Amino acid sequence: MLNQPVDLIFNKSVKGRRGYVNPPVGVDAHAPIPQAFMRKSECNWPEVSELDVVRHFTLLSRLNYSVDTNFYPLGSCTMKYNPRITEKIAQLSGFTDLHPLLPQLLQGEKFTQGALQVLFEMEEWLCEITGMKAFTLQPLAGAHGELAGVMMIAAYHRAKGNKKKYIIVPDAAHGTNPATASIVGYEILSVKTTPQGILDLDDLKSKVNNDVAGLMLTCPDTHGIFHSDIDKIAEIIHAVDGLMYYDGANLNAILGRCRPGDVGFDVMHINIHKTFSAPHGGGGPGSGPVGVSDRLLPFLPISRVIKRADGSFALNYDYPQSVGYISSFYGNFSVLLKAFAYTLILGGDGLKQTSDHAVLNANYIRACLKDYYTVPYDRICMHEVVFSAEKQVARGVHAIDVAKFLIDKGYHPPTVYFPMTVKEAIMVEPTETESKQSIDEFIQVMIKADELSKTAPESFHDMPKTMPISRPDEVKAAKDINTCYRG
Numbered sequence: 001m002l003n004q005p006v007d008l009i010f011n012k013s014v015k016g017r018r019g020y021v022n023p024p025v026g027v028d029a030h031a032p033i034p035q036a037f038m039r040k041s042e043c044n045w046p047e048v049s050e051l052d053v054v055r056h057f058t059l060l061s062r063l064n065y066s067v068d069t070n071f072y073p074l075g076s077c078t079m080k081y082n083p084r085i086t087e088k089i090a091q092l093s094g095f096t097d098l099h100p101l102l103p104q105l106l107q108g109e110k111f112t113q114g115a116l117q118v119l120f121e122m123e124e125w126l127c128e129i130t131g132m133k134a135f136t137l138q139p140l141a142g143a144h145g146e147l148a149g150v151m152m153i154a155a156y157h158r159a160k161g162n163k164k165k166y167i168i169v170p171d172a173a174h175g176t177n178p179a180t181a182s183i184v185g186y187e188i189l190s191v192k193t194t195p196q197g198i199l200d201l202d203d204l205k206s207k208v209n210n211d212v213a214g215l216m217l218t219c220p221d222t223h224g225i226f227h228s229d230i231d232k233i234a235e236i237i238h239a240v241d242g243l244m245y246y247d248g249a250n251l252n253a254i255l256g257r258c259r260p261g262d263v264g265f266d267v268m269h270i271n272i273h274k275t276f277s278a279p280h281g282g283g284g285p286g287s288g289p290v291g292v293s294d295r296l297l298p299f300l301p302i303s304r305v306i307k308r309a310d311g312s313f314a315l316n317y318d319y320p321q322s323v324g325y326i327s328s329f330y331g332n333f334s335v336l337l338k339a340f341a342y343t344l345i346l347g348g349d350g351l352k353q354t355s356d357h358a359v360l361n362a363n364y365i366r367a368c369l370k371d372y373y374t375v376p377y378d379r380i381c382m383h384e385v386v387f388s389a390e391k392q393v394a395r396g397v398h399a400i401d402v403a404k405f406l407i408d409k410g411y412h413p414p415t416v417y418f419p420m421t422v423k424e425a426i427m428v429e430p431t432e433t434e435s436k437q438s439i440d441e442f443i444q445v446m447i448k449a450d451e452l453s454k455t456a457p458e459s460f461h462d463m464p465k466t467m468p469i470s471r472p473d474e475v476k477a478a479k480d481i482n483t484c485y486r487g
């Protein structure tokens with residue numbers, strides 16, 4: 001069947017669905033290109049030898065900074081090592097040779113049982129890990145998952161006839177939270193963080209009213225601190241028929257120890273490319289599955305993978321209250337495959353251990369550096385630790401200078417100036433995959449930066465010195481990327 005022309009397959013077998021490949025009625029697909037669009041002169045392709053092309057791309061690949069080359073302690077981003085075995089599994093031809101339209105064809109389903117089973121079982125794993133009722137695997141990133149989740153919150157309120165206006169977001173939240181709520185059409189109510197680094201319950205109570213559609217919470221949050229008041233927060237939000245959204249970007253800190261579904265969350269996303277170890281950076285590809293509690297079940301995006309009574313798998317589109325399509329086809333299948341392999345290889349105990357090690361590593365760094373850098377929330381942290389460079393600033397050295405120093409020493413800088421609740425923030429996330437030796441070396445370099453801020457603070461100002469380009473003028477860089485370099 002697959003040897004037939006594509007339009008034949010479509011016309012014959014896709015019942016009630018429009019083929020993607022047929023031209024609109026009345027358009028002749030074989031008509032010549034109009035003269036106006038024809039090229040007038042030869043195309044000036046560059047002519048280079050194979051060797052020159054190989055050198056060009058090899059050079060580019062060596063300029064690339066990655067987890068495979070160096071320590072990458074970028075807080076909030078969870079830049080951990082991605083095991084090669086999961087890449088291999090995602091490259092198995094039984095998966096890569098599948099055409100994404102295959103499951104929709106009349107006989108296609110039988111060729112895709114394995115792929116559908118992976119999606120079905122991944123959903124089951126995620127439910128087990130998080131305590132949610134069901135997942136959609138369709139969203140393509142964390143932020144996209146937020147969009148799907150808040151769209152479902154809106155659909156829930158619409159279905160109940162609720163008139164809601166606001167989503168509550170803590171002031172320490174990742175920028176995607178308020179951006180998402182705003183795109184879905186909500187206004188944002190910001191809630192303060194206490195000096196202990198957690199959500200201010202009094203401020204929350206003063207902001208909650210019947211117009212509140214829900215609250216978005218990251219836990220542990222971007223300070224690396226766990227909100228032990230979640231049940232109280234959930235009670236306050238549920239009392240006005242609001243829904244609790246769990247930003248799961250930091251799920252890697254609590255795997256096997258706490259399940260968002262058990263503590264009152266109604267909807268959550270998981271950043272597969274953070275917690276479940278698929279490569280990320282440079283804009284993707286990612287994957288942001290969204291889990292829901294009973295209340296939001298009817299609103300999940302389509303399609304959904306179902307298991308029939310005879311044990312076979314199929315796609316089902318018949319959910320009348322669904323928010324509809326959130327992405328084409330079935331999400332980023334290859335990323336989900338890597339996560340599926342990762343989950344199977346580690347198993348329940350292994351996943352729990354990754355969290356234990358991530359938290360231990362962050363606390364080791366906190367304890368070793370707390371005499372050198374201010375720790376604004378000086379308590380046991382979770383998988384990441386936030387320092388402030390305020391002591392160094394008194395000597396004229398800012399968080400950004402420390403970051404540039406680290407570049408010269410061969411490190412990707414930690415996240416700086418985020419969370420915005422901490423002045424001169426330096427946010428370090430070591431992840432569980434770094435050895436003690438790598439972490440000790442990093443600690444020594446951080447201590448050196450502090451020493452240098454005492455002995456030669458002015459030496460920071462033209463760092464990084466090892467880069468082919470000089471340090472950008474920060475103000476000019478924001479205004480004009482082409483002329484921002486000082487050199």
Ligand SMILES: *Cc1c(COP(=O)(O)O)cnc(C)c1O
Pocket residue numbers: 076077141142143144174176177218222247249250271286288
């Ligand atoms: C990374 C992150 C996001 C956004 O996720 P993407 O996958 O990058 O779209 C949202 N919230 C938090 C707390 C994050 O760290």
